[in-house]
Amino acid sequence: MRRVLITGTAGFIGFHLAKLLLAEGFSVCGYDGMTDYYDVRIKQRRHAMLLQSADFKAVEGMLEDQLLFDRVADSFRPDVIVHLAAQAGVRYSLENPRAYIDSNIIGTFNVMEAARRLEVGHLLMASTSSVYGANDEMPFVETEKADTQLTIYAATKKANESMAHSYAHLWNLPTTMFRFFTVYGPWGRPDMALYKFVDATLEGRPIDIYNHGDMYRDFTYVEDLVRGIRLLVDAVPVRPASKDEIEPGDSLSPVAPFRIVNIGNSDKVRLLDFIEAIEDCLGKKAIRNYMEMQPGDVPATWANAELLQRLTDYRPQTDFRDGIAKFVTWFREYYGK
Template sequence: MRVLVTGAAGFIGYHLSERLLARGDEVFGFDNLNAYYDPRLKEARLARLTPHPNFRFARGSLEDRPALEAAFDASQPQRVVNLAAQPGVRYSLENPRAYIDSNIVGFLNVLEACRHRSMEHLVYASSSSVYGANRKLPFAVEDSVDHPTSLYAASKKANELMAHTYSHLFGLPTTGLRFFTVYGPWGRPDMAPFLFTKKILAGEPIDVFNHGRHTRDFTYIDDIVEGVVRTLDRVPGPDPHYDPRDPTPASSSAPYRVYNIGNHQPVELLRYIEVLEDCLGRKAEKRLLPMQPGDVPDTHADVQALSRDTGYLPSTPIEIGVRRFVDWYRAFYPA
């Protein structure tokens, strides 16, 4: 089928595009290649996609409505995966307007473009950050997510609400995926695995927040992509079990779903660093620091709903995933 992937030069978008192309789909990529992190990494990902005969690309931002509309018109997609966004919890404290522009205004433009073209299915990136101040573990899609601790998290919760409105008013099938700490080859330089690897190899100390005692549901990129593809292929309809007298955030009487997509195996950060040290063959000098504003102590994905509906089953342990990341890093950034 024809799929428009926004954020196609990003970490998840690149891997998803490769997977869709490998199974014979036509992929139209859309990305602004901004400088939130080194654009050369985004360009290198894109350079691996562009030779494929079924891949086309347009450069632009979600908040640039004419550019986005032109991409929709050029690609005539049947389905859309919206992964473009301004990411990052900590950066949202420094530059909040970037999150409103991309994640709110930009997402509205995506919804409008899908609505006016009777799109078969819109899959979009939400985030585990929406659980915010929740302390009940594991996080389940049925839980309340009304206490975000960063504007980034608030923007992702807003995306879910906006998507539901369009599903309800216009019958647009939408599925939101709450991603949990994705890592792997071609990963983002602003995330811990990348930052730690770079500094350990350079002999520099690493900043370990919350003294390394928080846990994260680290999820390998291949498992994430498998879940996204399975979700894309399953167009939601109204939930026949939805009860408006006892509503759940996970589904609706509209063609709307929200799922967690994670590993369901949280790992303490200190343990993750140990595995990274083993793969690198070097010990890290740790600078133990308190929790940063906007961060949450723990994440743990309850993925039962996604497994039930799509057969999703993450299978990559961190020992294997981290090794693959380190092998890629050493090849891409030779000493």
Template sequence: MRYLITGTAGFIGFHLARRLLEEGHSVTGFDGMTAYYNVRLKEARHAALAQFPAFKPFIGMLEDEKALAAAYDIEKPDVIVHLAAQAGVRYSLENPRAYFDANLSGTWNVLELARRAEIRHLMLASTSSVYGANPDIPFRESDRTDEPLTFYAASKKATEVMAHSYSHLHKIPTTAFRFFTVYGPWGRPDMALFKFVKGILDGSEIEIYGEGRMSRDFTYVDDLVDGIVRLSAVVPAEANRVQVPGVIDTLSHQAPFRVVNIGGGQPVGLLDFVETVEEVLGRPAKRRMLPMQKGDVPRTYASPDLLVALTGYKPETSLKDGVRAFVEWYLEARKDFLD
């Protein structure tokens, strides 16, 4: 298969591209190399992918429709996986315009490309943040997602509904997947695990928001990629509507469109998360307890039922194993391109 992946210099895009290349597929990688965090880390990801002859990188911004079209023309892929976005919940409070440009305008360009190309399957990333402070647990794809707490969450909800409209109007088979706190090697420096490991090793304080009372459904990145790859083979169509008792399929009645959680349904308290990091590192953290930050949600908790019904799979990697894999990577990587 031929894939076009947006965001291949990013955390998740890199891992997905590497997995597909290892399996013998060809990947055109599109990335803007923005300076939201250390560009050297992004360049190192692309350098690792460049070891595969079937990887063809293209540097460009999502907002540039002509650049996207040029990337598509390299190999005219069968599948588009749209992962590139302006990420970060807290940064959306500081610079919401970046989210409008990348997540709304950029996604519209991807949808236009998918319409013109008549691709087999469009897959795009959403987030558990669309559930907001949902009081019902676990979070099911059929739950209301009309109360986003940040512009980041609103922009990803908009991504879903924009894609649904294009799927209906132009019959584009589309799967939107909602990620739940993804972590692992090659992760983003603005995420909690990266900050905690760095802080503990440096002997500096780590900031624990919400007084540690929050919980997250952590998803190891290899598990997430496994979910995406499996879903790529389940193209939304009336013929594959789920008929499992107790599972509500989100396959639209108006379009070949479906939303799927990718999470294991095993939330972990923030203090338990910190203790796991301490255990793996073999040293205690200097903790600075802080109140809940604006835009934060108290918990995330995925229902994996639809993912299991569609693919027979759900994330299973233990938090300790995942944290250990990240630490092993971090200790090597910081000598090369993180410091």
């Protein structure tokens, strides 16, 4: 039985990934800090569901606690590490930037050190479409330069990519970084737009719509996303003997077993269309509060997911209207609304 250590299993994406891997017969060890960035009760509920499997064990601890994380990793001896835990949220990074340094830089360093020491077969780590920053050539491609991050959150994720590349080069540690695009679905975070829009509309409260709704996002359904991660687990990068071995469009490093992969729906959806789909699903109009663009936000994201498809023969394709309907069903059941 293959052993996978996942950081952030009480989180939105980590929970769905752990559930998928357990269903496929993996042994999973989850590590999560249970921080109060949002309601801890939903995190506890996610872990409680995973703990119904005998092949899942959970440890509560901060990534910054290197001694504890090392103890957990040494005991579990994972074949693969998937590092998803992070301080998330673009807008929160304007209020509390230090939290991003502690979790996303120091915590990620501790994960990489454990992976190096244990010589894991594959280290996979979450990055974000936010690293594309001020880039305006779309759809975003992994081989583009990404040097114009607009928030400390995005900057820490770009730093993670650079840190990981150096470790892959120095220690021959196979590493895949995946860049997420706007992820949504059941068990989502309360700070995310879909969650806030549904909750506010049902309660008759106004929703804040930034840039007067002139925004586009590549909405990626969470189950599609974790399927992509699962398939990338087996797409282990190998250090090429020369640059000539790297196929056009592949982000494989010429000097390390390291690759960056977009996981997105390969489609940009207008925010106002997303809101209209929510209204249709709820049978209720939202009270719209149009606002200016927030600092650090970008008007559009759109993934080129051709590399993911080439590596895994898979591409996310859930229509955003179907994904919203599944989220609303979960939300009504979970909160009894």
